[in-house]
Amino acid sequence: MTTPLRLGIAGLGTVGVGVVKIVQTHAALLEQRAGRPIVISAVSARSKSKNRDVDLSDYAWEDDPVALAKRDDVDVYIELMGGHEGAAKDSLEAAIAAGKDVVTANKALLAIHGQALAEAAEEKGHVIRFEAAVAGGIPVVKALTEGLAGNEIKRVMGVMNGSCNYILTRMEDAGLSYDAVFDEANQLGYLEADPELDVGGIDAAHKLALLSSIAFGTQVDFDAVELEGIGSVTIDDIRQAADMGYKIKLLGVAQMTGRGLEQRMSPCLVPNSSPLGQLQGGTNMVVLEADAVGQIVLRGPGAGEGPTASAVMGDVMDIARGFRLSTFGQPAKTLRKARAARAAVPAPYYLRMRLLDKPGALSKIAAILGDAGISIDRMRQYEHADTAAPVLIVTHKTTRTALDEALAQFETTNVMTGTPVAIRIEAV
Amino acid sequence: MTTPLRLGIAGLGTVGVGVVKIVQTHAALLEQRAGRPIVISAVSARSKSKNRDVDLSDYAWEDDPVALAKRDDVDVYIELMGGHEGAAKDSLEAAIAAGKDVVTANKALLAIHGQALAEAAEEKGHVIRFEAAVAGGIPVVKALTEGLAGNEIKRVMGVMNGSCNYILTRMEDAGLSYDAVFDEANQLGYLEADPELDVGGIDAAHKLALLSSIAFGTQVDFDAVELEGIGSVTIDDIRQAADMGYKIKLLGVAQMTGRGLEQRMSPCLVPNSSPLGQLQGGTNMVVLEADAVGQIVLRGPGAGEGPTASAVMGDVMDIARGFRLSTFGQPAKTLRKARAARAAVPAPYYLRMRLLDKPGALSKIAAILGDAGISIDRMRQYEHADTAAPVLIVTHKTTRTALDEALAQFETTNVMTGTPVAIRIEAV
Numbered sequence: 001m002t003t004p005l006r007l008g009i010a011g012l013g014t015v016g017v018g019v020v021k022i023v024q025t026h027a028a029l030l031e032q033r034a035g036r037p038i039v040i041s042a043v044s045a046r047s048k049s050k051n052r053d054v055d056l057s058d059y060a061w062e063d064d065p066v067a068l069a070k071r072d073d074v075d076v077y078i079e080l081m082g083g084h085e086g087a088a089k090d091s092l093e094a095a096i097a098a099g100k101d102v103v104t105a106n107k108a109l110l111a112i113h114g115q116a117l118a119e120a121a122e123e124k125g126h127v128i129r130f131e132a133a134v135a136g137g138i139p140v141v142k143a144l145t146e147g148l149a150g151n152e153i154k155r156v157m158g159v160m161n162g163s164c165n166y167i168l169t170r171m172e173d174a175g176l177s178y179d180a181v182f183d184e185a186n187q188l189g190y191l192e193a194d195p196e197l198d199v200g201g202i203d204a205a206h207k208l209a210l211l212s213s214i215a216f217g218t219q220v221d222f223d224a225v226e227l228e229g230i231g232s233v234t235i236d237d238i239r240q241a242a243d244m245g246y247k248i249k250l251l252g253v254a255q256m257t258g259r260g261l262e263q264r265m266s267p268c269l270v271p272n273s274s275p276l277g278q279l280q281g282g283t284n285m286v287v288l289e290a291d292a293v294g295q296i297v298l299r300g301p302g303a304g305e306g307p308t309a310s311a312v313m314g315d316v317m318d319i320a321r322g323f324r325l326s327t328f329g330q331p332a333k334t335l336r337k338a339r340a341a342r343a344a345v346p347a348p349y350y351l352r353m354r355l356l357d358k359p360g361a362l363s364k365i366a367a368i369l370g371d372a373g374i375s376i377d378r379m380r381q382y383e384h385a386d387t388a389a390p391v392l393i394v395t396h397k398t399t400r401t402a403l404d405e406a407l408a409q410f411e412t413t414n415v416m417t418g419t420p421v422a423i424r425i426e427a428v
Numbered sequence: 429m430t431t432p433l434r435l436g437i438a439g440l441g442t443v444g445v446g447v448v449k450i451v452q453t454h455a456a457l458l459e460q461r462a463g464r465p466i467v468i469s470a471v472s473a474r475s476k477s478k479n480r481d482v483d484l485s486d487y488a489w490e491d492d493p494v495a496l497a498k499r500d501d502v503d504v505y506i507e508l509m510g511g512h513e514g515a516a517k518d519s520l521e522a523a524i525a526a527g528k529d530v531v532t533a534n535k536a537l538l539a540i541h542g543q544a545l546a547e548a549a550e551e552k553g554h555v556i557r558f559e560a561a562v563a564g565g566i567p568v569v570k571a572l573t574e575g576l577a578g579n580e581i582k583r584v585m586g587v588m589n590g591s592c593n594y595i596l597t598r599m600e601d602a603g604l605s606y607d608a609v610f611d612e613a614n615q616l617g618y619l620e621a622d623p624e625l626d627v628g629g630i631d632a633a634h635k636l637a638l639l640s641s642i643a644f645g646t647q648v649d650f651d652a653v654e655l656e657g658i659g660s661v662t663i664d665d666i667r668q669a670a671d672m673g674y675k676i677k678l679l680g681v682a683q684m685t686g687r688g689l690e691q692r693m694s695p696c697l698v699p700n701s702s703p704l705g706q707l708q709g710g711t712n713m714v715v716l717e718a719d720a721v722g723q724i725v726l727r728g729p730g731a732g733e734g735p736t737a738s739a740v741m742g743d744v745m746d747i748a749r750g751f752r753l754s755t756f757g758q759p760a761k762t763l764r765k766a767r768a769a770r771a772a773v774p775a776p777y778y779l780r781m782r783l784l785d786k787p788g789a790l791s792k793i794a795a796i797l798g799d800a801g802i803s804i805d806r807m808r809q810y811e812h813a814d815t816a817a818p819v820l821i822v823t824h825k826t827t828r829t830a831l832d833e834a835l836a837q838f839e840t841t842n843v844m845t846g847t848p849v850a851i852r853i854e855a856v
Binding site: 018022026029030032033034035131137138139142143145146147148149150151152217275278290291292293294295296297298299300301304306307309310311312313314316317318321322323324325329330331334 | 446450454457458460461462463559565566567570571573574575576577578579580645703706718719720721722723724725726727728729732734735737738739740741742744745746749750751752753757758759762
């Protein structure tokens with residue numbers, strides 16, 4: 001076991017540079033822990049001349065990541081370019097074909113092509129590891145697939161997009177509108193080049209789809225994630241949810257139900273006092289619920305050079321130590337295709353609406369809810385200066401289907417202005 | 429890899445029965461994940477006739493755990509008896525000598541004899557795994573030795589004794605004295621047969637010593653843990669700490685300093701609003717700080733049938749999957765002997781004292797602190813009905829040595845009644 005493990009790193013952005021720094025500064029520590037040296041053979045990136053604040057002169061340079069992936073002096077191909085098509089996919093496929101192990105931080109690629117890639121790798125007896133793709137520095141893939149391997153997983157939940165959590169907590173703290181904080185976050189460089197990946201929940205949904213697969217032994221199915229971004233969350237929602245004892249979070253939830261696998265990534269209310277409710281700023285949190293262990297909460301940085309590089313190196317060290325876990329925790333060919341269950345699990349909902357100052361307005365709304373079988377837990381009507389009163393309702397548990405019927409009925413009344421807002425309250 | 433992995437389980441208390449239940453109820457799931465069946469060959473416990481609410485008829489019975497450990501049909505010896513001498517130690521040594529892998533939940537045994545046992549196992553090419561020995565169901569050994577394997581660990585902290593945390597939070601919630609809550613906890617069966625293991629901090633210190641070893645690559649050294657239990661924490665401390673924005677926790681802290689390895693298990697103040705400060709009841713929490721990843725917080729059940737059995741099974745599954753990590757994350761022979769540094773890291777302190785109603789009383793105290801080089805961050809004097817005023821002081825960072833000198837000086841004044849209380853404030 002004193003043969004060095006030789007890495008080829010494609011992508012020298014923040015994370016790639018972070019990995020190079022760890023390999024350079026902790027060479028002795030890594031060798032002691034792995035029982036063998038960890039070395040970098042070659043690197044690849046778009047621009048060779050860019051100053052990256054790290055010495056790359058000892059490593060071979062490849063302009064083409066596919067060429068890097070095939071090199072004879074590379075044992076582990078580390079893909080840190082991102083993107084679910086193009087160079088990332090081509091090079092990863094080339095690495096698998098060439099019989100390399102793969103470590104990647106690419107959530108989009110695996111959420112969309114993970115099943116095919118894992119099958120291809122496993123046919124060759126090689127592994128794809130992706131700890132860095134989910135919740136940054138938090139070793140959640142390891143906790144789920146290994147630490148909790150004796151459990152039947154019941155539910156996985158998480159705040160897994162730091163930018164969205166930053167926006168939501170900043171709106172509340174500063175009393176600013178979504179648009180104002182969005183612009184602020186964009187200027188601070190907190191958002192992806194395509195901000196919809198963040199605020200539309202897509203990035204977080206990629207992560208959820210990967211967690212679902214390892215939690216439930218199912219083929220990764222990103223298209224089945226019910227997806228709703230944070231763009232429609234208003235400062236009024238945040239304030240009035242707070243008034244009811246809740247925070248609004250972009251929350252991912254995956255659970256196996258009698259009707260199939262439910263995967264949701266959407267704004268949800270969680271209690272103020274819960275660990276998820278108390279999560280501020282860019283930090284990530286994942287909650288794992290399983291039959292034997294109960295509830296485990298993991299909290300840590302969800303992005304950034306050090307945390308993401310730490311996750312990449314955790315995978316590299318596993319490979320160096322001879323641990324060869326299947327990509328999704330069990331052989332890819334044994335993963336089931338799950339039926340997608342949409343909103344299968346009933347939940348209480350928070351409803352916000354504006355009712356006109358008309359006699360009987362509230363009773364019309366209450367009657368519609370009652371007819372739909374939805375009972376009211378709490379209700380508040382707020383003072384108002386104009387002709388419409390803000391009304392908040394917290395329902396008891398109901399299905400989304402029943403709720404949607406009631407919401408449609410609301411439109412047929414003439415007691416409401418604007419469109420009512422409905423946000424699920426997740427029990428945590 | 430379709431050869432079954434055959435377990436021998438010694439100790440059929442809560443945890444042992446939990447492991448049997450998981451193996452029985454999740455046979456198919458475990459086989460799918462491990463790629464091979466997990467089966468129980470034989471079990472051992474003190475009483476064969478005791479009703480354990482689980483069917484043991486398919487397994488061979490051994491009265492003697494040493495005989496169990498040596499059986500030809502056992503690949504992994506699971507030691508769940510407890511105790512750092514006697515049957516637990518003898519049988520574990522027998523298992524190692526017979527060339528078995530070992531999984532144990534025995535923190536005392538490993539904290540005291542871990543180095544010798546690990547060296548013996550590794551000489552034979554076998555592993556000892558102990559996830560269940562630290563923080564119950566939280567996969568913290570795995571997170572530290574594997575997930576964070578690319579990091580230099582800076583500090584490890586934790587609330588790792590649920591009974592102590594229950595007592596401290598119950599004292600605050602109910603406004604009860606330590607003695608009253610101790611009795612209550614004892615009657616509820618929350619405490620060990622020897623309660624000093626819990627409230628004296630010994631059990632938690634065993635766990636801390638194990639975490640230190642895997643965090644810093646040092647030989648486990650339980651004797652070097654600075655140990656102070658919760659018996660001297662009063663309801664006044666808890667109330668007045670709360671008034672200053674803090675909670676009192678039995679906190680374990682391990683960090684490598686310029687002067688050596690500091691390991692402390694003692695009551696500490698942590699901010700109300702920190703994850704540690706918000707931890708209620710019997711839940712455990714471990715905080716890992718490392719150079720690349722920053723801070724990771726893990727929270728979960730620290731004890732009980734399901735959680736502890738979950739941790740045991742995590743280790744069993746690693747072995748079943750062919751992952752053979754050294755006991756302490758690197759070969760035992762490469763672990764350094766660390767110099768023990770006592771109270772090497774300066775910290776702010778909370779001081780509580782009662783000063784007599786004499787002119788100049790407070791100035792005498794302030795002068796002693798000043799002469800010792802200790803500056804005052806905040807000070808409060810409370811209303812009082814008798815002749816002595818409760819005074820709280822929060823100092824700026826100071827060494828414990830300087831503080832102890834000042835405390836000794838206090839005794840030479842004649843302005844104080846009783847002995848002052850000093851509790852470290854840990855930055856979290």
